[in-house]
Amino acid sequence: MAMTESADLSDARGHEVERLEEAIATWRSTRRGRGRMKMPTLATRSSCEVCGTPMHRTWTDDLTNYRWRAEDGSITGVAGDIPDGAPTSTSQLLELLADRGDMEAYSTVLARYQLGDTLLPWEHHHRAVEPASQIDPEDVPTCHGWPMRAAPGAWICRVDHAITPARTF
């Protein structure tokens, strides 16, 4: 009998602890992010500022960061037209320049290549034009004294990177 009583008692304490933990979690979540937590409107489409290739914003799994990717999957692009038969790699380009005896261009290309730049002179890494923010500054909640960062469907604290879901209403 005594054993049952003590089991009941620890069970009741367990429930009490659970209730307290829930209350603390609720309190924490209401303290996070002062503001209205409106759903952020984020531009997810843009284009490369050099060649105009359409690009879209892709987010890391933890939503803390994003990068722009070309919709066609390419990483590099060319601006303007390249003549037919233009070299398709730096080694081909170097060969061509050596054949022509253009040693000034040769040494420039070689120096860039040795610095780890594998792009051909007419190529570039796509870089998206960052679209102007569509979020009214008044709608940006603050946390730890800083405006929070907008992510798809959520706001992220710039200090501890905690994610708070945005309100859907």
Ligand SMILES: [Zn+2]
């Ligand atoms: Zn581009």
Ligand SMILES: [Zn+2]
């Ligand atoms: Zn915070």
